[in-house]
Amino acid sequence: MPKNSKVTQREHSSEHVTESVADLLAHEEPVDYKRSVLNVTGETWDKQKDGDEELDAENRPAWNSKLQYILAQIGYSVGLGNVWRFPYLCQKNGGGAYLVPYLVLLIIIGLPLFFLELAVGQRIRRGSIGVWNYICPRLGGIGYASCLVCFFVGLYYNVIIGWSIFYFFKSFQYPLPWSECPIVKNGSVAIVETECERSSATTYFWYRETLDISDSISESGGLNWKMTLCLLVAWSLVGLAMIKGIQSSGKVMYFSSLFPYVVLVCFLVRGLLLRGAVDGIMHMFTPKLDKMLDPQVWREAATQVFFALGLGFGGVIAFSSYNKQDNNCHFDATLVSFINFFTSVLATLVVFAVLGFKANIMNEKCVVENAEKILGYLNTNVLSHDLIPPHVNFSHLTAKDYNEMYRVIMTVKEGHFKELGLDACLLEDELNKSVQGTGLAFIAFTEAMTHFPASPFWSVMFFLMLINLGLGSMIGTMSGITTPIIDTFKVRKEVFTVGSCIFAFVVGLIFVQRSGNYFVTMFDDYSATLPLTVVVILENIAVAWIYGTKKFMQELTEMLGFRPYQFYYYTWKYVSPICMAVLMTASIIQLGVSPPGYSAWIREEAAEKFLFYPTWAMAILISLIILASLPLPLVFILRQFHLVSDGSNALSVTYKKGRMMKDISNLEDNDETRFILSKVPSETPSPMPTHRSYLGPGSNSPMEMSSAPNGRYGSGYLLASTPESEL
16 A cells, blocks of 8 residues: 555554545545455455455456357256257147247246346356355355255256266167067077066166166165266266366366257258158147146246256356356346257257157057958958958058058947957057156157167267266256355365265265166155245345345446346346246145155066155155255344354455455454444444445445444444446
């Protein structure tokens, strides 16, 4: 600090200091912004400590380019759900008509809340814990709840990557191992495996060869060593991608975000050349307009929007916190939201082009099998040859000819038709078979690929795409844990990343026992939906109602250089909270109405059977929901009643490009007044008028602290504000 400054002169004088910090700064001469610190702790200036603060504030890791950041957000938001959940919801909820509620809810819920998370992360430049501690300390539990949900989701999500790794390595052989049922020897007789014969080759390979699944969640069956090894590989990939933070994960994103689009386009081109692909696409996009009036359709569309963008997990905030202050996060939010939507539509086209091809194959198989039955009935005189239209040729029987013959037989033999055991073999019935999740990726899609020319190549491409989709989402999910923890507790990045991956692998062994798939279903259904909905509602309330929508809009104007549309004001303040509250209510009702259960694979029956969770599994299920939500009330109570410090009871003020920065230190409640305003507490001037304890990062208005006697700050004070924020 310059020797002739008034602050320095006052330090050498015995005169009591009674001016406010604002008065001192108003008369202060220009200083070296890099070195000048107004330290309210009363400590001497420490060059090393100041350098650490500067490093933390100014030299936070940053994305190498805007493209890298956009690819990271796309890689995080575009995940496995776009490939195997969205197409299923489209098929189930009215085909093309489903796109209308989805797009409407994307605009009024998804985009505003996604923009909100990007904005607060970029503005405050901290992970989820730091952001919500900063905006509203009493709601600081939001950040901790997000970390817990990320942990739960990461545990089972990486298991899915492990499954994809297993199929990826199994794809390097011809024919594909799931293309035919295995032959087993019973003495000198070779027979087809019974379980496979009663189901299908791909179903058998999934449940028996891959998972070696038990008959219920209560039968552990021990660890599946193949899946354990694949899970270890999956966590090793995540750890290597995350070990250097965004310096390493950002480079991974160039491949993991772009490669799935290359594969999807290749599959779309190949799929459109397949026989029956157009049937699948036409079935997909034929709108059933009556479905748009069904509230269940809107609930499922809202849930899909919510999870597709990764809201509430903390990954969005973590990624945006590495941006520059003047980055146009509104453009980013719009771009990523609609890329996510169009990716879902692209994946739906691919899935139904391939499933249309598969439906034609299965329909032809059905026609051949039932034609053989009819020939048998004709040869045994159960049916008369007069029932067969003269133009029908059994050696070249088409689906149209079979349907005509089927209708004639059904009309003539109306009383005894069921005894014949003939199937209608309608293409529409095959296309209406709803599959989603693992059933789509590891059974239906793999079965379709066995009929492709050069099927191993397409299988390798498909599962490599799934690995990359999963890896991009896992990097974002893990960033939702590592970034806030490293920011808050200043742990070493490499040590924490490796330690968390090892810990997650050990805990994740529950998912690679023979009953592990049932635990994956439990975690997928219950560990995230309700807690995340509550988290996002509280995020919305914290910004729009506690912090203030007008103030937030004003700060966005300052940060972006333009004022966001008034549309966001109304969606943040009214529309989004109401819609999210309705979604939360509907989710709770759905949990109450639908009995908690899972689809178990029964080996003897070679079929799935719905089973209810046993008592101990229900206890785990309820514990997951409570544990993920527990930080919200716990942190609120602890800070409301001052049982723990919120970390905001002291302030150091740093000159930085014309703006003072708020930095946390550990003063006692009564120390700050003494050091800022006078040498002893008795000489302090009367407190400022009472204000709200926090106005937000870089507010245009002065940053005011609570003056309530029992507040966090003991006595109120006012800090001067300047035009530009560097928080």
